[in-house]
Amino acid sequence: MTHSINDFNEAKQVIPGGVNSPVRAFGAVGGTPRFIKKGEGAYLVDEDDNVYLDFVQSYGPLILGHANHEVIRCVSEVMQNGFSFGAPTEMETELAKQLVSLLPGIEKVRFVNSGTEATMSAIRLARAYSGKNDIVKFSGCYHGHSDSLLVKAGSGLATFGATSSLGVPEDLAKHTLVAEYNSIESFKAALDLSKDIGCVIIEPIAGNMGLVPANKEFLLEVRELCTKNNIVLILDEVMSGFRASLTGSYEYYGVEGDLCTYGKVIGGGLPLAAFGGGDHIMKLLSPNGGVYQAGTLSGNPLAVSAGLMSLHLIKEDKGLYKRLESLAHRLTKGLKEGASKHGFSLQTEVRGSMLGFFFNEHPVTNFTKACKSDTELYARWHAKMLDKGVYFAPSQFETSFICAPMDEAMMDEVILKSAEALQEIKHDA
Ligand SMILES: *Cc1c(COP(=O)(O)O)cnc(C)c1O
Secondary structure (H helix, E strand, C coil), X not given: CHHHHHHHHHHHHHCHHHCCCHHHHCCCCCCXXXXXXXXXXXXXXXXXXXXXXXXXHHHCCCCCCECCHHHHHHHHHHHCCCCCCCCCCHHHHHHHHHHHHXXXXXXXXXXXXXXXXXXXXXXXXXXXXXXXXXXXXXXXXXXXXXXXXXXXCCCCCEEECEECCCCCCHHHHCCEEEECCCCHHHHHHHHHHCCCEEEEEECCEEXXXXXXXXXXXXXXXXXXXXXXXCCEEEEECCCCECCCECCCCHHXXXXXXXXXXXXXXHHECECCEEXXXXXXXXXXXXXXXXXXXXXXXXXXXXXXXXXXXXXXXXXXXXXXXXXXXXXXXXXXXXXXXXXXXXXXXXXXXXXXXXXXXXXXXCXXXXXXXXXXXXXXXXXXXXXXXXXXXXXXXXXXXXXXXXXXCCCHHHHHHHHHHHHHHHHHHHHHC
C-alpha cells in the first residue's frame, strides 16, 4: 500500500481531507483510501497494482462496469468534434426523447451536470409551481448537498429541520421539514406542522442509508396526500433510476412523481443528470417561464453521448436486470448464511442491481433502525475484504452495486471471502 499511503499524504497537502467527496476518505471505517489507477470491467486496480472486485462502481453510475469498450468508442468519436459548444446539439434531443418515451409521467426533461443540481432545480421548480415555500424530506434520504437539503431531524414525530452542515443559514433550514421514512404517521405530522408545504422529496428506493426500499402502501399514501394537498412530489431516482430497473422504482411501485430526478447511470460515469416531469410544471422553467436554471456545461456532448450509448446497451440487453438481480440475490443470500454460520446477523435487501446489508439483528426500514447497525464490525469486515481483494463502500450506509461484467463465480468467491473474514474477526476477538 506504499503508493496509496504516499498519495493520500500528498493529496492532504492540497485538497481538504485529501479527497473531493468526503466518503472517499475512509473516515467511517478507518485506514487509507486506495488511490485508483484504472478500472476494467468489474475490477479496480490501485496505484500499488492491487486488484479489487468492485461493488462501489463509482457509487452507482457504472452499471456496464468500468471502461466499457463501446461507450469509450462512442465518446472518443464524439470528442473529435469538440467538447462543449454552449449551443444545442441534436444528441440532447435524442436522449431527451428516449427518456420521455421510457419514463412514465415525464413529458419534458432538462439535463444538468450532477444529481445535486437536478434535485436543487426540481425543488425550485416545485416551489414556483405550488406557490409554497416549505418542503418535506425524509430522514436518511440523500438528495445532494444543496443548502435546503442539508438538514436533519430534531426530536419528535416530524420536525422543522436543523442544519446538518455549518454554513447553512437556520433561516433556510426552517423551510425544510423532516419526517421518518416509511412512517405515514410521521409524514402526516409533518403536513400538520405547516400550511406552506409545496414540495415533498423522497428516494422511493432509499440507497443512501444503506439500501432501504419504501414500503409500497407508504409510498402510495404519500403520493395520494401530495395530490390531495397540492404538493409537488419529487421522486429522487438519481440512484435507483436505470439501476433498480429500466424504469427505476416505477416497476416496483407504479407511482409517478410530479417531478423526477436522474443521475448516476444516465451519464454512464460522465457528469450528467436530469430532471423532468409533466409539461404543465416544466414549462415554468426559463427561458419559457420565470424559474431560472442554467449551466455552462449542461448537456455537453461527451456526457450525453456516454449516456446515449449506455442507455442503448442497457436496453439492448433484454435480460440484464433479471440477471443482475439474480446475482445480487445469490450474493446477499451467501453473505447472510456465511454471517450466521459465525454467529453474526445480517439484514439484506435487493432491488435490481442494487443490494444492501446491515450488521443488525433487526430488519431495517428507516434511518433510526439503520443507525443501530454495528459499524465497528462493518469497519473490521471492510478492511479484511479489501485485503482479500474485494472493494465495498467505506461505510455501512451505502448501497452496493452489481455490474454487467459480473458473474456467479465472482459472487461465490466473495461469499467465501466474507465467511473467512468473519471467522477471522471472531477469532481475533
Ligand atoms: C448521488 C445522489 C444524489 C446526488 O448526486 P451527485 O451527482 O452526487 O450530486 C442525489 N440524490 C440521490 C438519491 C443520490 O443517490
